[in-house]
Amino acid sequence: MSLWVDKYRPNSFSKIDYHKEQGQRLKNLVQHGDFPHLLFYGPSGAGKKTRIMILLRELYGSGVEKLRMEHMNFQTPSNKKIEIMTVASNYHIEINASDAGIYDRIVVMELIKNAAQTHQLDANEQREFKVILLTEVDKLTKDAQQALRRTMEKYIATCRLILCANSISQVIPAIRSRCLSIRVPSPSNVEIVSVLLNICKKEGLTIPMELATRIAEKSEGNLRRAILTCEACKVNQYPFDKNQKIVEPDWQNYICETANVILKEQTPQNLLNVRSRLYELLCHGIPTELIFKYLLKQLLTKCDMAVKREVIQVASDFEHSLHRGSKVIFHLEAFVAKFMAIYLQYMEDTVRAV
């Protein structure tokens, strides 16, 4: 536990740095020893998981921190064996069902039935229910979500579900209505800065306010990344300089560079070049929505207001079609080609106007 991210993770509601009011409400929720199914949602790096763990600690005491990793095996009807990694304590089990891909339905069904059909051994000393923590619910297939909705109600006596998702738009309404939804918004830049200052103080370092602000801005509301970036900056150069370079993940640089390649030249030859870069990004497992996001962001900096609207529309169209298809590279390249065509047209028009 030597990374700052892990080291300075709060472990009680009193220690959390932001959303204190929400923390207090959560504390009140579990005070009486019972709670409904919960659905935590919010952007990555906002502190959903931290809050869930604090909640469990409030509920079961420090025993919940004695974690172990377990491999669970499931068998599909077609006799395919799936192995899923779970993190569990005596009181809860955490699983990411979307690891099983299209077989997530089986995982959800089996797991919940298994967990729910066994009662706690000593119900007097502990709570009479276990907690099942399902992460990345928004990535579950519709089938799995449908399977979840009935079991959630059926086994409410013996288990509580805590669902965790980045966005609830992908969660079916039936599940949303069965849960108490708790949104964990990402911290504001000010909050991030204060967290960074706090950590540096504990580490015995002095960080210039400007640097902290810049890191907070770069991290886009992702506290985890902010802290990691801060640490990376520290390793890179200490004592801090307020104008020092802030490290960024390679993939992000690469996407921006790709956008620059697109802007430089709009020829079929260059499109081939862009394609190989897109392939590179895809095989590193960078999610397509991020590729679209950063590509568009970078491309728009060089676009006139009139073109911006069109480009954004095109990007959203292709991102939509990407989700309806299966070969993402087609849609990415189609977007790039379309942008090139629009950009060329725009350049031509401006030249003609002059």
Add this chain to the structure above:
Amino acid sequence: MDYYETDFLTPDEEFELRYADEMEVLHEMEQDEPSSSHRSTSKKILNFDSQPMSNGSSTPLSNEKRKENKDELTASEKLSPLPLADVDKPSTFRSNGERLSFSQEPGCSYSNKRSVDDLFGDIDDIDFDIDLPITSKRARVEDIIVQNEAVDKDMLAISRILEKRREIQTAQNNVLDVSYANIPELSKTEITLTRRVPKYAFVTLRNGKNEKFYAKLHSDEALNVKIISVSEACKSFRLLSVPFENILSEANAILDQKFAAIESGAKSTEVSSHLKSDVTELWVQKYKPSSYLDLLSDESTNRTLLKWMKLWDKAVFGRELKIVSKHKPEREESRFTKKNFQELDEELDDSGLPKFKTVLLCGPPGLGKTTLAHLIAQHAGYNPVEMNASDDRSPEIFKQQLEAATQMKAVLGKNPKPNCLIIDEIDGAPAPSIEVLVKFAKGELKTKGKKKAEKNIGKLKRPIICICNDVYVPALRALRQIAFVIRFPPTSLSRLASRLMEIARAEHLTTDSGAMMKLCEKANNDIRACLSTMYCLKDQPLRLSSIEKVDIGNKDMQKGLFAVWQDIFQLSSYHNTMQIILKSVQGNGDYDRLAQGVYENYLDIRISDGSMKSISKGLSWFCFTDKLKTHIGRTQIYTLMSYLPYAFVMWGFLFSNYQRNKINYPSMMYELNARRTKYFESVQEILKGMDPKIRAHCHYEQLLLDSLPLFMFILNPEFKAINIQLFTNSERDTLRQLVSTMIDYNLNFVQERTQSGNYEFNIDPNIDEVVEFPDVPKTKHLTYSLKMMISREIEQEKLRRLEYSMHKFHVNDDQPSLVSHYDELPADIPSNFDEVPEVLTETELPKSQNHLQKLTPKIIKKSTKPLIITNSSRNCCIRTVLFRNGAINLNVIFLTFSTPRL
């Protein structure tokens, strides 16, 4: 004979032949004459075995024949007293003789005579003096005929016959006139037609002038006898326009010519001979090649197979192989850039058998594989035995058949040939059966004897030819490795077309070579399909247009992927691009791979698109296909599949040009997936080994996107490359933090050997390659020595943590500690890092100088208070300790165990 003559010679017994009967006989004679002469000249191969009556002839005739043959022996030089015998000779001779003996043996007449003898038995009892009466008898027959035909019309016919006969006789330069002279004499002796009313039975006849004639009426049986005699006389009276010697020499000449023709490779004669075959026969069967030279398939393929068959000669026939000079094949090889089969290894193994025991012929249907196999087997002197899909091919039966075909041979028949097994359609056979075959070919097959004694069947001693359409059927995998695989190249268009022309000529179809070419093209060079189509269209003249128009015989062609891509990218000169692309795409059917191929190749092909508009349009079609396909996959509405090929038409319009483009096989998707899986595995490896407390807050995507890229910086702090002992406090602090982080995230440095032979330390799992991108400036890495040092520290720290947990376990257990020198370890692990070096120095540095030190056995402190293992659970604990601590504590624990016994 007596009966015959008396019956014939007494004129007053019976009335003469009736008018109609007489005419019949005459007709017979007339017909017989030209047809026989026609046959002997026009036919190349004539089968006389089935000649009617030759065996069933009555005694007088057979005698006559025998005599005639006998005569021929002697009277070839001196003139025979029998003029007709000469004429008769060729037909009787041929009826018994074989073609080969005819041409080869000089003493043919002798051999023929013998065969005649065989036929008719002993001839010693035959009196040769009856020559004259017989001839006169025959003359008399004619005489009767002459006399009977009083009617003008009939007389005319008779006179014509006589004239003809005379002609023949003069031409023959014979002494027939001797017997001919008898005719007028005989005619006086018998009157069968009178103007007056006769005494004997008669019929009244009238001629054109209303004059009455009275014809003698014979009794029925006498008439029959006479008819038979006349007809038989006519039989033996087969008239030839040319003397036998001439025919013989002519036939010999034709035969010579034919052999010469075969040697020179001309094949056209064969087709004409087929003309005579049954009309109802299918053309495919009818025009099947009947000799090696008729084969249409690729010449080199044929030769390779034949060569392989000949390799068996030594083992099967005991003939020595002719070793072909190596020079020639090499020259041939250079001509063919692309080879369809591997080089045939002509070496024989120790037992004189060819290296490849079996041959696997493979190729699409309709190329003539089966025909080739049969012909080659026959050509090489084998008796082809075929097994095909219609036979039961379960392993047991298959084995039986194999053994039967390869180890036995026909005992009946004149010239038993060794068998050659042809296994047709082997790709449909069950895998166990093919295993049997493979084992058999390898000589490993064993049969279980009744008394459990296994008897080896022995080596395969006969060639086996296997035929299949698809060589890549999984069941054939084993066979493919041991067999000599010959891929059948498609028949050449021109050869096939010219053969079709020959057939068309033979079937009297009007056509031209262009139409035939089109037909071949349409059927994709499938001979069978071509012939079927031709058969179907045989009633109309075959022209190019009619073949194009007709909608039968269109073989559903499956083009290869590259051919389809070429169709898309190369703008053809035909007007209907859309139809061409649609057809070839639909014919192939693998839309997925085709689309991928178009996608990966279009940018290389289409270079000039200034506005990027058409590329953008083409790409939106890619998106459309992708969406459509995904939709079909999700909803399973397969009717939508029919819209997929239209995208290819669009791409064809957008991306094609007139050049021939180089097309690469699409492999990017595969590479992408392979790399993605690799990186994914690396990250998964980290997740598996992580500290659970951290794992609870960490997920794949966060790790990949946030943590790992920044690790690149965090894990590469600046260190001075000096000994760890010399580190300052802050440096030690950094090191401690680094080591701890790496353990938390299951990372380590491992030594790896690079391709250049150097060693380097790489991070494991290899997150460097997961997060690094090309073209992005790389962060500097630690030096080799530092990595090595960190790696060592990580190992030590891991051990320390383990031992600490062990220690805690003992403390909790409240047991006398077995590992005493770890007692000074502080309770809190993270903080103990700095003290470890001291611990090490304490334990490692001896009190005295090294050379002065004495090894003393370790004192067992707890000897007074021995550890008594009372229950199994404690035993279990100690064992666990032993197991985990490894070898270091082994001694101690053994001693501890031994104390209770003391």
